[in-house]
Amino acid sequence: MSVGRILVVEDEDKLRRVIDLHLESAGFEADGAASAEQAMPRAGLADLIITDLRLPGMSGIEFIQQLKARGIEAPVIVVTAHGSVEAAVEAMKLGAADFLQKPFSLDHLTTVVQKVMAVQSLRAENQRLREELDERYQFDNIIGRSSAMREIFHTVERVAPTRATVLLAGESGVGKDMIARAIHQHSPRKNHAFVKINCTALPENLMESELFGYEKGAFTGATASKPGKFEQADGGTAFLDEIGDVPGNVQVKLLRILQERQFERLGSNVTRNVDVRVIAATNADLRAALEEGRFREDLYYRLNVVPINIPPLRERKEDIPFLAMHFVNKLSNDLGSIAKAISPAALDRLFEHSWPGNVRELENTIERSLVLASGEVLQPADIRIEAPRQSAALASQQTPLLPEGETLEHWEQMMIREALRRANGNKSQAARMLGLTRNALRYRLSQMGLEGESSNGDPAERS
Ligand SMILES: Nc1ncnc2c1ncn2[C@@H]1O[C@H](COP(=O)(O)OP(=O)(O)OP(=O)(O)O)[C@@H](O)[C@H]1O
Ligand SMILES: [Mg+2]
Known part of the structure; x- marks a missing residue:
């Protein structure tokens, strides 16, 4: 055990000296004080504090309260007079780590001190690990241990303070939304709007009015003027999800927003300026759309200033255990479920799956498993991975090219x-x-x- 500095607060001089000597001989560094008042200035240096409860001046209980108030986290062992169990109980409620009842043997003292020190160093180690995890494997609430994700966090950090346009690419459920929000949250625009625009499946004219707004009478049914999403996002961030689905005509207007930050509402000649940061996302291969002429090249290059490609979960399996533990923590509280932890064998099962639905699928799996689990710890049998619905791509992969048995x-x-x-x-x-x-x-x-x-x-x- 590493040398620890122990503050001993005891008004009986003889007893204090015996304790000090004994601790020193056990390899600790002892620091004696005859009162809480005298001990207080030195408390911050201690790894452990042993205090009598009955002291002249400030009582041991008050001392503990004061330590707490000052944010001193060293564990405290209280020494109580023979038979005064209530005081010990009260001290424990205030957070004392353990107690010794007078008279106690020096061996017993050592045992208790060593036990408390061991717990303390475990706690410190856990805390250190947790901080390291927080720092290295997590960005806000985005978990990622893989080098790919850590690289992404790094990029997010660097790009967030700027107004640079970001193009996020990745399969469904990899976390594009989350990353887009994180960029906004870490930007100077965070107190302005984050406006998400889903570009899928909106007919061309509806999309235009949605994005750029319209004036009264611009089209049948336009009974009042309405600002568009870009106006709402003024000063903030516009997140264009599924950018690959934007029709050609709207692509031209987006290009103008990106180049000049200007647009007109439908049915208006007034040119408006917006200060908006654009983040776009796609789960399709935009390059293919480009080659097929469905997506303008100039717009592509304007969007692709900072590309962030989020790999699918099956290509960064080392994230799975971290994500799983994160979801167990998060969801077991939300669900009020019994299971609050996950066994290593259950983690292995999650590790083996190929996760066509990526992190969203993993999250849903954990949620389902928590709801249906019977024990306190998720076991492999509790893990309910849904039979995957076949994607079109997968289905076509599974249709045989050649008749069976043919070569x-x-x-x-x-x-x-x-x-x-x-x-x-x-x-x-x-x-x-x-x-x-x-x-x-x-x-x-x-x-x-x-x-x-x-x-x-x-x-x-x-x-
Ligand atoms: N790295 C991560 N850490 C924690 N949670 C994550 C992570 N990635 C994704 N999630 C969770 O998975 C779910 C899907 O993420 P998100 O909506 O950001 O994906 P997406 O890429 O935008 O998907 P889609 O293409 O379907 O819109 C969300 O519930 C999100 O909280
Ligand atoms: Mg999304």
């Missing part, structure tokens, strides 16, 4: 025979049908052991 090689041979049949054995013609050069076809035919077969009427063959 690519056999299919190729069938195609080649068919081509030769249709070309009446003319290899040049068959090669054209198959998109092959004549040599490539000849090579394949030799592989099939068909070289020289059915060369009837093919003049090129013989040349």
Whole structure:
């Protein structure tokens, strides 16, 4: 055990000296004081405090209260007179770590001191770990231990104070919303609005009026003027979710907002200025939309000033246990559930799953498991991972390309025979049908052991 500094507050000089000497011989550093008043200025230096409850002047109980009020966290062992259990109980209620009843043996003193010191150092170690975790693996309430997530936290920290446009990319449920909010929260704009705009599935004209607002009479049904989302976000942040779904016409107007911070309401000639920071998110591949001409290149580059790509959970599995513990803590309180912890074996089960729904799916799984769990600790059997609904991509992956039992090689041979049949054995013609050069076809035919077969009427063959 490391050397600890122990403050001993005892008005009986003889007893105090005996205690001090004994502690010193046990390897501690003892510091004696005859009263609470005398001890108080030195209390902050102590790793542990032993105090008599009956003292001249300030009582031991008052002393403990004072220590607490001053934020002194060293554990306190109280010494009570023989038979005064009530005082000990009161002291324990105030947070004393343990008590000794007079007369006590010096061995017993050592045992109690060592026990309290051990608990104290465990606490300190836990606290240190927790602080380290907080600092390194958490950004606000966003958990991330993987290097990818830590890199993202770093980027968020650097980009938040600026007005730079951020483009968040990642599958559904990876935390794009959370990151967008964190950027806003850490920006000088945090006291202004964070306006989320969902760009999915709004018809073009509705989206325009939603984003830029309209004047009375701008269209049928516009019975009063209305400011748009960008006006609401003035001074703050506009979060454009699913940016890939913005129709072309609106893309032009967004570009203008990004370049000039200007727009007009529908049905108005008045140009308005807004001071808005734009964060956009996409769970689709914007580059593909770009190549297919569905998304303007100039807008893409304006949005992609600071790209943040959030990898799916299956690519940063080391985050799973941390996220799981975080959700158990958070949700077990919300749900008032019995289970408040999770066993290592249950964590292993979570680790093995591939999480197509990412963090959202993990959170839902934990919630379901907590609701249905029977014990205080989530066990593997309590973990209820829902059978995944097949995504379109997954489903198409699972539809066999070839009929069962078929091989690519056999299919190729069938195609080649068919081509030769249709070309009446003319290899040049068959090669054209198959998109092959004549040599490539000849090579394949030799592989099939068909070289020289059915060369009837093919003049090129013989040349
Ligand atoms: N790193 C994380 N730490 C803690 N909670 C997280 C983390 N990532 C995601 N979550 C939680 O998972 C859920 C989904 O996150 P969020 O809504 O931010 O994802 P998203 O990427 O915006 O998803 P979508 O594309 O479906 O809109 C939320 O409940 C969020 O609190
Ligand atoms: Mg989202």
